[in-house]
Each structure stands twice: as structure tokens, then as C-alpha cells.
Amino acid sequence: MGAENLSDGAGLLFFVLCVAGACIGQLLVWRFIDRDALQRCQNAASAYFSVVATLYALLLGLIVFDSQARFEQAKSNVEAEASAGLMTFALARSLPGPMSVPIREHFVHYVNRVLDYEWDEMQRGHLDQGSRQALIAFSEALTKYDPVTPKEQILLDKMYDNLTVIWEMRRERLDDVMLAPSTLLWSSILIGGAATIFLGLFFVVDNNRLQLLMTAILTLIITVNIYIVSQYANPYSGEVKIQNTSFAYLREYVMQDR
Template sequence: MADGSLRSRGILLVGCLAQADGGAHAAGVVLGPGVLLSPDMQFYLLSFPLWLLFAVMVLGSALLTACASCLLGRYLPATGGDNALGLAIFQTVGAIFGITLAFTISEVYTEFEAAQSNVSQESNVLGTLYRLAIELPAPQRDELQAGLHTYAQRVVDSEWPAMAHGDHSLLARAALDRLWQVQREFQPSTPPQQTLEVRLYEQVRALTEHRRNRLLDSRSQLAPLMWALLLGGGFVTVAFALLLRSGHARSQALMSATLAAVIGFGLLLVMALDCPFSGGMHVPPDAIADTLALMPRL
């Protein structure tokens, strides 16, 4: 995770230190009547198909803006006065909002890629542990390999669907606890086995850390204040585009609708990338599933 992250992680970090199994969620912030920005609301919106969200946020906002422009053209016609001041304010607001939106998209995309990389590293650790288990005596070898298979299976089948809602799997946690138990029960009797014990400890610890990071990624979201800035900035920018009448009703309606569609698409992209394990654009468990399929041949 980058140090300059935009996300609010205070409470979530406490849950991470306790095996990331706490159910902490940042509280929502009300921004006017009927608008609630909360983790649960974002997870709820992302439960809808991506095409439906695109239709509502992009096409819907464009259609609504075009209708508003036509109504304003009828009841608030252009006066022919000097709009220099309004245009200057519109350019300033638009530039600030555009820079903020671009920076936010870049940030959430970077963290989306980091979450994807963390999953790949977790799958690599699983493969390494499975290979190290071959060097153990028969009882511990069989127990560790069976435990790794169970952990990977439960992560794919149980924990991944739970992470779509910011939750975790008790079954996956129990499987990880069993791996720690097998590691502690191994008593080395020779120098090579002592070296093996150290390597096993390091790999199980790395597996635990990757799981903690994965669960943290599934829960952490943009701060509500940041969402307030994005939504408010988008609304003000479109409002300026509507109120600065040009005298050409159709062209202004088309340009305003295009602006609203671009802003809606940007906000949709932020929302989809902000939750890397939820919605239509999510990190799949393919890396861990591939390692699970390869285990019998390792």
C-alpha cells in the first residue's frame, strides 16, 4: 500500500493486526437529503451488473443533463450579456475537478494493481510451501500438503465470495490456523531440518501477511469526504455548463450531456476500481486456483 493513499484505513488497520477478521467498517457521511456515502452502500451498488451501472451513471446522467439543458433553454434563454466572469469560474472549477478526478483514478488503479499483485504473491507462497513440505517426514508432509490444499480451496470457494461484501471466511481462517499448528508441531532433529523449520516459518508468516493485505484491500475504500468532493465537484461542473447559456440550445444540450457522460464514466471507474474484490471489475482468484490445480503435480 502506498503511503500517500487516499483511503481511510484507521479502524481497518486494527482489524488487520488481528488476522484481518474484524468486521470494522468506516461510518457513512450524509451529504444532504437521501445521499449516504458508506462502505455498505458502495458494496450494494457494485452488486449490480456493470452494464446496468454504466447505463444509469453514464447514459442516465447524459440524458438527464440534456433534458435539463432543454428546459433551461426554454425558461432561461440566453440574454446576450457578458459571461466572462461565469466562464472564468467555470474553467477554474472544471480544472480543479478534472485534476482531482484524474488523480483519484490513478490512485485507485494503482491500488487495484497492488491488490492483484498481492494475490499472485500469495499463490506463489502456497506453491513454495507445498514444495517445502516434500522435505518433511511423512506425517508432517501429508498434513501440511493437505492443509495447504484445504486452505487454497476454501479461499477460492468461500473467502472470495465473502470479500465481495467486505467480509472474510471463518473456514479459511481455520485452515490457516491449522497450517500454523503443523508448523509448530514440527520438531527438527538435524541441522538441515532446522533450516527447513526456519523456511517453513517464514513462508507461513508470508502467507498470513498476504491474506491480511488481501482482506484489508477488500474492505478499504475512498474516504467519504473524498466522495463528497468528487460528487459535489461533478455536480457543480455540470451545473455551470448548463447555466452558461450560449444561445444554441441543441449544441449546448449535446455538449453538456457529453460532459455529464464523461464525468459519470469517471466516477463509475473510481467506484469499480475502489473495491478490487467487488463488482464486475474485480480481481479473480485465478492465481490461487491455478496453484491449487498444480499442487498434485508439484
């Protein structure tokens, strides 16, 4: 699974297969294990289930909470990057002389590159080197501007401050794309879920239909939480993702200069 998100249809299929698999497992337990034997191991199964389920609930809860917090932080970073870009371009408009023209042109190219190419690449968990080169070109154009008056120096200093924010927020944005949950973490999530469901199969309830329903509900709860984690794995793809609204507004603003 890694950084890839489960689509809506794949998520529904995941739910159905897991619930069906758990119910089939319950039927197999009833078929191959004597009911009296299950009754005798009831206390042991209950103790094991309590330990495993508690540990797994803590693990999964922390992962879901961390994923949601990471999503909100990523959203704030995008907004901060776009805001710093808007301020940078507004200050660039105030710079006099022909040297300010390439500065604005390079920044417009960067914004267009992010929206037209990089955003799609981020949804696939990839990076766009063209956007990085565009921002480097803008940074180099800014360093070539030679301020003449104290006002120009103040404007340039503020632009450098905002450029630093842009680079930092861009780095955070790309880190969020690349630093997906590791294979070890996914293994812990899936194995823990399977173990919890498996131990739940050894309980004895007088009504078989009721026990199947309980097994299905337990499996559904676990798979829903796993699905949530998969949706937050990459903040820029899946059903729950960060939109490019901030950058779209930024492009609308910078294109007014054309």
C-alpha cells in the same frame, strides 16, 4: 455506492440518467432564465467553471490513478501470496516423517477454503473467518513439527519465511476488500461532478442543439470517470476484477499430493 461496484447494466443506466438529467437541466435553464441574463453572467460563469472544473479534474484524475495503482498492487499481492503458498507446500513435501502429513492437509484445506468460500465473500465485500481459522490451523501444525536434522531445520526456516509472506499478503488482500472509498470521498466525487455540470449550463451558445450536445458530452465524460472509480472500488468484484487464477493453479499443484 461505497464498496459496491456498478454492474454493466447499472453503469449504462447511470450514463443515460445523468446525460438525460443534464440535458433536462439545460432546457430548464433556458426556460426560466432570460437569454440576455445568461449573456451578462457569461464572464462570471466562465471564471467559476474554470476554477471548479480544474479542481474537479485534478481530484478525479488523482482518484482514478490511485484506484488503478491500488488494483495493480492488489493483483501483485495475490500472486505473491499464491507463490509463497506454492513454495511452502513444496517444502512441506520434503519434510520426512508422519508429522508432515497434517501440515500438508491443513494447507490444502486453506487453499480450498479460499477458493470455494472466501473468494465469493470478497466479491461481496465480506471476509471469511473459516479461511483465517484454516490458516491458523496450518500455522499451528507447522510449529508442532520438531526438526531432527539440520536439513529439516533449514526447510522449516524457509517455510516460516514463506508463511510470513502468506499472512502479510492475505492481510493486504483483505484490507483491499474492506478499505473501500469512504462516504466523504464519494460525496466529493458526486458533488464535484454535479457542480461542474451545473455551471456548464449557464454558458450561451447560439446553436441550442450544439449546446445540448456539448452538455451531454461533458456529462458523459464525468460519469464515465465516476464509473471507472466504482469499478476499481473493490478489486475483487465488478467488471474489472482480480481473477482467482493464481490460487486455482496453487490448488491444482497441492491436489497432486492426494
